[in-house]
Amino acid sequence: MTQTAGPVVSVSRVSKRYGATRALRDVTLELRPGEVLGLIGTNGAGKSTLINVLSGVTRPTSGEIRLRGRTVELSGPLEAQDAGVQTVHQNIDDGVVFGTTVAENLTLDSLARRGAGWFTTRARTREAAREIAEAARLSVPLDAPVEALPASARQQIVIARALSRNPRLLILDEPTSTLSATESAVLLTAVRRMAASGVAVLFVSHRLSEIQDLCDRVAVLRDGTIQRVFTTPVDGPSLVTAMLGDEIEATRHEARPVGEPILLGEGMRTRPGAEPFDLRVSPGEVLGVTGLIGSGKTELLEQIYGARPLVSGALTLGDRPYRPRDPHAAIGAGVAFVAEERAAQATLPGWSVRAHVTLPRLRAHSRTGLLSRRAETGSARRVIERFGVRGPGPEAGIEALSGGNQQKVVVGRWMEGAFRLMLLDEPFRGVDVGARADISRVLREISTTTGVVVASSDPQEVLQVADRVLVLYEGTVTGELRAGEVTAERLAALMAGEGR
Amino acid sequence: MTTTVKPQVGEQVPLLDRAASIGYRYGLLAVLAVMVVVFSLARPAFGTFGNALIVLQSVAIVAVVALGVTVSMAAGGFDLSAGANVGFVVMVTASAMVRFNLTGPTAIAAGLLAGLLVAGVNVLLIVVAKVPDLVATLGTMFLFQGLALIITSGQSVSAGMTTDGVTAPGKYTSGFVWLGAGTVASVPVPVIVMALLAAAAYVFLGHTRWGRALYAIGGNPRASRLAGIRVGRYRALAYAVSGLCAAVGGILLSARLGRGDVGAGDPYLLQSVAAALIGFAVLGANKPNALGTVVGAVFVGVMISGLTMLNAPYYTQTFVQGALLVGSLVMSYTLTPGRRR
Known part of the structure; x- marks a missing residue:
């Protein structure tokens, strides 16, 4: 024209x-x-x-x-x-x-x-x-x-x-x-x-x-x-x-034995009308999910966490059918979730690091309903230590921490419990390189025994931790790649909905 | 996006800021102490143990109702039906004893159930029908103010009253009246009830996992849900506690009045909300809290009792309370350190 x-x-x-x-x-x-x-x-x-x-x-x-x-x-x-x-x-x-x-x-x-x-x-x-x-x-x-x-x-x-x-x-x-x-x-x-x-x-x-x-x-x-x-x-x-960018590199993580699947999804959909797909998450390999913004990553994770109703299909967690009514039920079944928007979905203004750490597991930090300050501080200190959270300590307000350190807290708080499956939505957004490395390291560590799913619209972030990558395009799974075999061209084709 | 680095603990805070922060933390308590001293110097009768008990007794019912309002506020709600609840419970307990000739304990049970009924309607509207708290409880307020009139045919309930030509058979039992006028070791019963409930609310809100969950919901309901808190249930719990506290307040008021007066509960909404809001400014809590609420109620009581002794006419009381409320609101919303927007 x-x-x-x-x-x-x-x-x-x-x-x-x-x-x-x-x-x-x-x-x-x-x-x-x-x-x-x-x-x-x-x-x-x-x-x-x-x-x-x-x-x-x-x-x-x-x-x-x-x-x-x-x-x-x-x-x-x-x-x-x-x-x-x-x-x-x-x-x-x-x-x-x-x-x-x-x-x-x-x-x-x-x-x-x-x-x-x-x-x-x-x-x-x-x-x-x-x-x-x-x-x-x-x-x-x-x-x-x-x-x-x-x-x-x-x-x-x-x-x-x-x-x-x-x-x-x-x-x-x-x-x-x-x-x-x-x-x-x-x-x-x-x-x-x-x-x-x-x-x-x-x-x-x-x-x-x-x-x-x-x-x-x-x-x-x-x-x-x-x-x-x-x-x-x-x-x-x-x-x-x-x-x-085309500097996307295949990252070959150390090969580890892949265990029995923790989560199996059959006939899942990211949204009504999208094509159904199957999902498998096992310990020993981190599953990455990538795709452009709006491709359905959040919808997928939130369904598994019970934060939105399952569109279709059936889930199996461990060896039992799994259909969480709400996040409370998902946590009860051993599923953890780190939401995409930290300020809107994870942090509480004015609350201390300690209170953020213990919020998802208040029962474990209390006896007959009474919270134990000692148990709480202990948990907070362990998270701070394991993730290298830099800041003024467990009693500091969460706002006193940098974005990366806040993220370490909201990721790390789940590690204290006995979780089988950990879902992370854009865990590296607004997170500096150092914090990203700290979080990746711990995710790799825990993935030997638990299932870990990391979703990000930046494939490079996903490749940093994942062994296997699921690519979504406008709500539909267009391919699955092993992290060691990823090429920039292949990834670009799948993210653009081509090359299926 | 860039992240901003906030000043860390241990960094040099300007002296002025530190003074403001101290002033904010202890300001209200200091004013309270000064008030007590000034009133005692001006009127020696003010500074006696006996008068202290009188002041406490005058604020006990407000404080009890306000503790419930505090719990609903902690969960980010607002219980405008608290006053109507008090009035409704007064009418229910009075009718139970006077018109139906029931025993004191039965009347208490009926009163508590009535309070739970109000809470139930609130929960139905807010949690199930998803009506915003403020308008839902406003509706409940009207509903139960009206219902209190209907069950008593619009008249006050007192011993020997006649309805449709029938003289009411019963009267307030002496045990029930003791709740309003009795003393234990010279401490009035309502003051004891207030102290017990205040301690319970303090532990509940500040030291149990349920209280923590309520505050979480008040701070960020979305984050709370994703952290596994069943938001609906906790909001229901908050309104149930609020309804029960209002019911206890209603029972104490009924016992003190010895009759069921139409509209007896009406002043309690504004007074209890004021006490809870003044409580935000106590010890820099900046959130609804049990201790602050009691201090807030006492603050109002001391001020009014002192001014009365100084011969201020009773009709200035509402204005004084309003001024107190406005002052403490400015304190918690505007002058809070670190809350600059």
């Missing part, structure tokens, strides 16, 4: 520093009218920073941004909007006002406009909303309350409102991450229509298939730099390689 018109946006040599970290380095990018540019990259690659720079939320440290040929210095989101840049953020519910109708949401902007008058009438609101809805071909009843609508419809409202401001550039930040396959298809059609009307679209996503489907070009960010810009047709594996 190349047109002769000049670029809507051109970003040249833009860099952004946060202290010592360089979030963006010399990024140069152009978007033409009617073009859909895909933007893809791993966590921390710099996508958010680039979006923030374009939408006026943050100012670049150096470099130049030109909108329709004119150099601009965006000093705030409102200024970016005035210049024709509209951003629809990932969290849809930040963009709608609950407790009001669709019409009221579509016309929110007019509330803040000067000279809008003091009174709004239902008729005037409806009329304005109808125009906006028509322009965006929105097929949602205007009188419906927003909270009664599905996520996809709410998103359409947010996008329709963005379009009503006649943007030149529309930034969609992971718009499909919370949508189902059919809802995504509807959105993609809408995006194509917008592009056809001349709007430039920056489409950020982790889903390769839709990026390949939709985008005219795809820019890959890694470590703050544009690695490569692909033009259609985009080759999936090359895209993955550009995202993750």
Whole structure:
């Protein structure tokens, strides 16, 4: 869809520093009218920073941004909007006002406009909303309350409102991450229509298939730099390689005898509609699970832990059927879980290291209900020692520890019990190299007698500990590799859903 | 993402911060001590053992109810039905003895069951129907204020009353009245009950695994669930404890009044919530805690009793309590060291 018109946006040599970290380095990018540019990259690659720079939320440290040929210095989101840049953020519910109708949401902007008058009438609101809805071909009843609508419809409202401001550039930040396959298809059609009307679209996503489907070009960010810009047709594996780098190395861990399976899963699915697969976890080998963000790793682990209902199939733990009702039941059966988001799912603000260590096993630290401070401190000290937790000691608040040391605590607290199976979701995220090595070492140690499953969207992290790697692509298992035989090409192909 | 390194223990903390931290920890207790001294100097009758018991007796029921509210707050909940529960239990116990001529122990059992009934409705709404705590207990509050009126046909219950032309056969038993007016070694029974319950709540919240689990739920319910805590059950437990404490408060109040007054429980909601919230600021706990709650109740009692002795009119009491509450809220939400946002 190349047109002769000049670029809507051109970003040249833009860099952004946060202290010592360089979030963006010399990024140069152009978007033409009617073009859909895909933007893809791993966590921390710099996508958010680039979006923030374009939408006026943050100012670049150096470099130049030109909108329709004119150099601009965006000093705030409102200024970016005035210049024709509209951003629809990932969290849809930040963009709608609950407790009001669709019409009221579509016309929110007019509330803040000067000279809008003091009174709004239902008729005037409806009329304005109808125009906006028509322009965006929105097929949602205007009188419906927003909270009664599905996520996809709410998103359409947010996008329709963005379009009503006649943007030149529309930034969609992971718009499909919370949508189902059919809802995504509807959105993609809408995006194509917008592009056809001349709007430039920056489409950020982790889903390769839709990026390949939709985008005219795809820019890959890694470590703050544009690695490569692909033009259609985009080759999936090359895209993955550009995202993750090709220095992925096969890591051969020492061979150990593999014991009887601890966990067997038959006919499991990551989500309804995905293809079923079997799962085997045995002591003596760490099972790695990798795949791009949103490929179903968390769903898989949480099913085994009882944190979400089993989609399909049957599990066997040891030699007994296993179907945990909730995490409590899973822990009772000897299954441990380290959640992906430490702050939201594991730590308690203001609590000490000791209290974090003993929380999953309070009963073991108490007699007739009374907690034993000595038993608690003993456990905390053992975790601190075994993992080399650096910090002021067991009574220190968890916030006094660095991210890596906090992670050691929430991983290490499970080691005190008699666990048979340990599930870890992104255990190395936001964890420094030293802490990563400490955690890996202990995981390798315990895996001689217990089952260990480590999931990460960074295959290099998985290879650091795993003997066998399961690769997921959009909810489906695309392959299984032995860590010693992994090649970057093979991995990239499987992560891109090819080469099955 | 980058991680921020917080100052570690042993690092130099600026003097001003340390002073603020000490002030925060002991501020409320210091003010309490100063208040007692000042009132005693101004009115020698204030600083006597006898008056101390009177003050304690005046706050005992509030403190008992507040201990329950504290437990629900620890689990991140909020029991707005506590006051209505007290009123409902007063009516149930009064009716049991006066209209149905039952014995004192039976009336106590009925009162406790009534409190559990209120808790049961709360649990049904909050845990099963997933209604937010605040509005669920608000609904329960209305429900049981109304039910208390219905079971007594809207009148106060006292010995010799007539309903539909029938004179009530019973009266408050002497054993039951003893709960409100009796003493053991010159200490009023409600004060003893308060002390026992306070000790129990202190141990329960601070030193048992159940208390720890409740605080965990209050701090981060998602993390608690993933750590294997059955959040629903513990929230049910918290409301059951809260309901039982309110019931005990209701029984003591009923015994003290010697009759079932319509609306007798109404003031107890605000007073007990205030005591629990003032308790956040005691010893820098910054969370609901049993000791703080009792200190909070005593604080209010001392202030009001002192001001009364200084001839402040009774109608200033509500305002004084409100000012105390606001002051301690600012203390725990704004002035807490390390809580700058």
